[in-house]
Amino acid sequence: MRSPFHLVEKSPWPFLCSISVVCVAVGLVEWMSGGSLHLLVFSWLLLVMVLCQWLRDVVRESDQGWHTSYVASNIRFGMVLFILSEFFFFFSFFWAFFSCSLVPDVEVGGVWPPVGIMPLNVFSIPLLGSAVLLGSGVTATWCHHAVMSGNREEAIYGLVMTIFLGFYFTFLQVLEYTGCTFTIADSVYGSLFYVMTGFHGVHVIVGSVMLLVGLFRLVNHGFSSVRHLGLEVSIWYWHFVDVVWIFLYLCVYWWGGGV
Template sequence: MLLNINRNLFQNFPYHLVTISPWPILVSFSLLSLTLGAVLSMHGYGDFTFLLGLALTALGMLLWFRDIILEATYLGCHTTQVQKGLTLGVILFIVSEVFAFFSVFWAFFHSSLSPSIEIGGVWPPQGIEALSAFGIPLLNTFLLLSSGSTITYGHHALIKGDRKKAIIGGLLTIVLAIIFTALQYVEYFNASFTITDSVFGTTFYASTGLHGIHVIIGTIFIAVGFFRIINYHLTNSHHIGYEASILYWHFVDVVWLFLFIAVYYWGGN
């Protein structure tokens, strides 16, 4: 630790030379275990592997976040040049997520615009009772768009140095995100079809489920920034992690609008 501090004090460049960390390789193997466990669980076994992967992934993320917060807040590693690199990395990450959702929407429109004879030549397929877009999906749309407004409110408050309003904005966003996730669980629980019910069920749960995972990740992302605001880690000019979570959350908002219009409203009628 002392060597790391000394190196940052006397280096002649603004870049951050990352020290050796065990967390990337741990999280990699944890995600592998999580993925394999999830696939095995879908076939009736592998629950232990799934739970182990989930626990190890959460632990790896927690320890990794701890080290990054230490570097940014106490060691002064996140210089202006480093922040520019982190911002570019977040933008490229979001671009990769755009293409991930693009592939899911491609599968949905490929199946819905020209329904095959195997599903009766109609969409939704015969025997499938689609969910109404004007129930929980409409309410979730209101909640998610509201959360986009509250996080923007909190962000502008942080920039102006109003810590109280920044905390309120972050807290409201987290609450709205949790309610959104809970309502989506209720929707899934009461749905009359599953992911195995033809291509309709597959594309529905693949698209909304992928988005739901992103909502959970975004909630954790914002929660980390929220607790850092509470602990006086962030300032009006140095909050790159919080800005990254806000960019990610707005991306999640936009994707949901496309999902609501395409999958719930158009695809369910």
């Protein structure tokens, strides 16, 4: 009798993914310190290759029927725990932000934003980015409901729009960084601003890639109204990214920017 549980085979992808992520971090620091781009480019290529192979194996397991109802339930629970860990990850940054902003030290002039810092206009690119990201949450929900109702064509439209808005938000964030008058080295405000928004941007890119994989499977009839686990957890993650941005916009841009 076949067991409802699935024990995955030994895989090199988690180890190689960890190595490539460390190389990306080291390459990024080297490039920002005035070094070459060779390590950063190589490590990014290695990371993309590893992720493609890893996702291929996961999709293959699903297509072979290994993701039974028991396995799917555990995957959903694992995704909930992962999102919870990401919540505490960002919570630590918000804790540091309010610790510095509510009682500013004399080193920053005793005021917030610190003396010499010119915050971004909250009603310009940040507001547009907020509208774009919240709109992507609406289209992601549209896609999810379309999949559950068996409307594949509408689901594809909704997912394409979500991915487009996600990459457009990333473009707006890059545009925002180029227009900043302060850097990551400009007091605690610059450090917190770039770390918080930068990590959120990384999460947006990761979520966009997850949705791209879901789009590929959706176009190739990889999902049905009752079996769409990969797309479902990707949309959960995307909604988490939306919620984090709402707090970032209200706390860092609006309140923290001295509006």
